[in-house]
Amino acid sequence: MTEPIIKFDKVVKKYGTHVVLDELDFDVKPGEKVTIIGPSGSGKSTVLRILMTLEEISSGVIHVDGEPLWHEERNGTLKPASEAHLKKMRAKLGMVFQQFNLFPHMSVMRNITEAPINVLKLPKAEARDRAEQLLKMVGLTEHAHKFPSQLSGGQQQRVGIARALAMRPKIMLFDEPTSALDPELVGEVLNVIGSLAAEHDLTMLLVTHEMRFAREVSDRICFFDRGKVKEQGTPEQIFSNPKEARTREFLKAVLEG
Amino acid sequence: MLFGFSWDTSHGELAFAISILPILLMGLVVTIEASIAGFAVAMVLGLIFAVLKGAPSRFISWPATFITEFFRDTPLLVQLFFLYYVLADHGVILPAFLTGCLALGVQYSAYTAEVYRAGIEAIPKGQREAARALDFSARHTFTHIILPQAVPRVIPAFGNYLVSIMKDVPVLSVVTVLEMLGVAKIIGDQTFDYLVPLTMVGGIYLILTIVCSGIVRYVDMSLPKTGIPLK
Amino acid sequence: MEWSEYLKPLSQGAWITIQLTVYSTIVGAICSFAFGIGKLSTNWAIKGFSIAYIEIFRGTSLLVQLFWLYFALPIAGDAIGIDLRLPPVAAGVLALGLNIGAYGAEVVRGAIQSVRYSQYEAAKALNFSPRQALWRIALPQAIPEMMPAFGNLAVQNLKDTALASLISLGDLAFVAERIRNFTQDSTTVYTMILFMYFGMALVIAGLMHLLERAVGRWRRVGH
Numbered sequence: 155m156t157e158p159i160i161k162f163d164k165v166v167k168k169y170g171t172h173v174v175l176d177e178l179d180f181d182v183k184p185g186e187k188v189t190i191i192g193p194s195g196s197g198k199s200t201v202l203r204i205l206m207t208l209e210e211i212s213s214g215v216i217h218v219d220g221e222p223l224w225h226e227e228r229n230g231t232l233k234p235a236s237e238a239h240l241k242k243m244r245a246k247l248g249m250v251f252q253q254f255n256l257f258p259h260m261s262v263m264r265n266i267t268e269a270p271i272n273v274l275k276l277p278k279a280e281a282r283d284r285a286e287q288l289l290k291m292v293g294l295t296e297h298a299h300k301f302p303s304q305l306s307g308g309q310q311q312r313v314g315i316a317r318a319l320a321m322r323p324k325i326m327l328f329d330e331p332t333s334a335l336d337p338e339l340v341g342e343v344l345n346v347i348g349s350l351a352a353e354h355d356l357t358m359l360l361v362t363h364e365m366r367f368a369r370e371v372s373d374r375i376c377f378f379d380r381g382k383v384k385e386q387g388t389p390e391q392i393f394s395n396p397k398e399a400r401t402r403e404f405l406k407a408v409l410e411g
Numbered sequence: 412m413l414f415g416f417s418w419d420t421s422h423g424e425l426a427f428a429i430s431i432l433p434i435l436l437m438g439l440v441v442t443i444e445a446s447i448a449g450f451a452v453a454m455v456l457g458l459i460f461a462v463l464k465g466a467p468s469r470f471i472s473w474p475a476t477f478i479t480e481f482f483r484d485t486p487l488l489v490q491l492f493f494l495y496y497v498l499a500d501h502g503v504i505l506p507a508f509l510t511g512c513l514a515l516g517v518q519y520s521a522y523t524a525e526v527y528r529a530g531i532e533a534i535p536k537g538q539r540e541a542a543r544a545l546d547f548s549a550r551h552t553f554t555h556i557i558l559p560q561a562v563p564r565v566i567p568a569f570g571n572y573l574v575s576i577m578k579d580v581p582v583l584s585v586v587t588v589l590e591m592l593g594v595a596k597i598i599g600d601q602t603f604d605y606l607v608p609l610t611m612v613g614g615i616y617l618i619l620t621i622v623c624s625g626i627v628r629y630v631d632m633s634l635p636k637t638g639i640p641l642k
Numbered sequence: 643m644e645w646s647e648y649l650k651p652l653s654q655g656a657w658i659t660i661q662l663t664v665y666s667t668i669v670g671a672i673c674s675f676a677f678g679i680g681k682l683s684t685n686w687a688i689k690g691f692s693i694a695y696i697e698i699f700r701g702t703s704l705l706v707q708l709f710w711l712y713f714a715l716p717i718a719g720d721a722i723g724i725d726l727r728l729p730p731v732a733a734g735v736l737a738l739g740l741n742i743g744a745y746g747a748e749v750v751r752g753a754i755q756s757v758r759y760s761q762y763e764a765a766k767a768l769n770f771s772p773r774q775a776l777w778r779i780a781l782p783q784a785i786p787e788m789m790p791a792f793g794n795l796a797v798q799n800l801k802d803t804a805l806a807s808l809i810s811l812g813d814l815a816f817v818a819e820r821i822r823n824f825t826q827d828s829t830t831v832y833t834m835i836l837f838m839y840f841g842m843a844l845v846i847a848g849l850m851h852l853l854e855r856a857v858g859r860w861r862r863v864g865h
Contacts, residue, residue, distance in 0.1 A: 244767070244769045245769055253760060257764070258783065259861075300863075303860075303863055321768060481836075484843035485843070489815055493836065606717040616701060617702055621701055
């Protein structure tokens with residue numbers, strides 16, 4: 155039994171009195187590809203945003219790669235993490251956003267190399283080599299010198315994936331990566347994510363509404379409902395033989411809708 | 412002595428400050444009067460320019476645009492001197508206060524004209540089209556459709572220009588208008604203590620603009636954003 | 643005197659006006675960024691100082707500030723035993739720059755705040771420090787946003803330099819007043835300098851427009 159690379163332990167996230175994550179327990183093993191599904195407001199995106207340290211937790215403990223994410227151990231007790239600790243932890247994670255969030259004032263190449271050069275302090279030539287390989291992987295080699303506004307949504311999201319991968323994270327978080335795309339552009343992004351899943355031992359955590367795709371690439375599907383994991387299992391179990399009534403209702407609504 | 416008040420220079424700074432406060436406040440009254448008069452001129456002139464700039468004929472709209480640009484891009488001080496000396500040269504002798512308000516009005520008419528135009532243009536084209544579809548007269552469309560929606564949009568901008576005009580009134584002191592800064596300068600010239608009167612003027616200005624900006628913000632917040640309700 | 647004889651002294655005055663405009667615009671630009679960014683600081687001392695600066699210089703009249711720096715500051719200096727007498731040119735540049743900088747600071751703050759929050763999130767996800775996110779991600783996007791307002795402020799600053807004539811700086815307005823005193827030919831001389839200011843304003847507006855295009859190149863490329 156390998157140690158989980160991500161471990162949520164009774165994690166609570168509240169906005170005021172509204173409970174988004176309700177004492178959530180949730181594990182991901184190294185190299186595992188996990189897809190989170192669930193109705194809107196079930197807290198699935200919040201899980202990713204908390205892992206990326208974009209949002210704080212209200213209580214509980216999260217471990218990433220053997221270390222507490224939002225805490226630091228000092229004198230045997232857990233204290234709220236310092237910025238330096240958060241920075242160290244963030245380096246383990248990469249994130250792809252629903253709205254791409256590319257930097258509009260930078261060329262595709264600079265979008266990908268800016269963080270490796272300025273955060274990882276890579277030599278420029280090395281960062282460019284790395285970016286060129288990644289652009290080749292996402293099929294955008296000829297677009298390196300364009301600005302994001304000159305690309306289609308699907309192309310922008312592929313740059314977004316390359317940009318996150320350029321930081322060499324151990325864990326990739328995909329927050330509804332195709333939800334903002336026109337239907338005909340969804341395929342090209344899913345292809346990139348799919349080949350990434352097949353060819354790398356990256357740990358991947360994906361929030362999506364693309365059920366067929368989730369079934370193909372995931373090792374495990376987690377159905378979130380009201381801030382908890384309501385049901386989880388292999389794609390086969392969840393899609394073909396869901397046990398919970400809520401899961402069945404949700405899948406029925408999504409697959410017929 | 413000024414406005415019938417004299418200053419006390421022999422009992423320390425505080426006594427001096429207290430003795431000149433009534434004089435400065437008399438100056439403040441002139442400042443406020445000039446602001447309001449200048450603003451009134453700007454509102455009228457600005458409306459005229461807004462109409463002319465929107466005229467269908469280029470022979471009217473282009474010169475109007477040029478003139479407002481010219482007013483906007485030249486210094487208030489020079490416009491003031493121009494009116495003060497040039498009008499007098501041609502036999503038009505106005506009191507300094509009136510000349511000053513006219514100069515403020517000319518300078519700011521360029522800005523208020525823009526506010527009028529922006530307010531009217533901000534109303535969606537569909538509103539006009541709907542009015543036409545309902546066969547409203549042009550006059551009815553303007554008074555019942557355009558104006559009630561445009562007025563709430565433009566009031567905050569006009570309010571901000573009124574505050575700006577207040578801050579420009581001290582320029583009028585160069586043509587002997589005894590507004591607050593001019594008064595403070597005279598006190599300084601005579602007592603050789605500029606620090607107290609000028610600092611007090613700064614303080615009074617700060618209070619005045621903070622209060623006025625607060626009022627503008629309050630009015631802005633309480634305005635009906637979708638237009639003045641007509642029942 | 644013929645109007646053409648005014649040209650030489652007026653052009654000398656215009657040169658002073660141009661220098662005043664350039665120097666005070668530079669001071670103003672520095673203040674704009676320093677205090678506009680300062681107002682967004684999480685450090686309360688920096689934030690408080692920036693807010694105080696912006697409110698004081700926007701809330702009082704430029705001419706009050708100019709007179710204060712020129713007439714009152716030396717007396718304040720006397721009281722604490724420091725020589726704070728400023729030459730007119732220093733008082734002029736400082737007053738104009740600090741004044742326009744306070745307006746510019748609000749432009750800078752507004753433009754930085756208009757950068758979408760998701761851009762900061764993307765920067766954080768890539769592990770940029772807050773400082774890097776500001777300088778590399780937010781500011782480059784905010785600067786084109788600031789340019790139209792900066793253009794207006796630069797023209798405003800040019801117009802404001804005329805007030806420096808009131809502390810005996812030999813700028814365009816000052817020279818004109820002297821010629822008028824000498825010749826009583828107010829119509830000619832004031833018409834001339836009105837057009838000279840107008841011409842300079844058009845040049846500044848044109849230059850700022852070019853600058854706007856230069857810093858916003860990425861915004862104009864499209865599909």
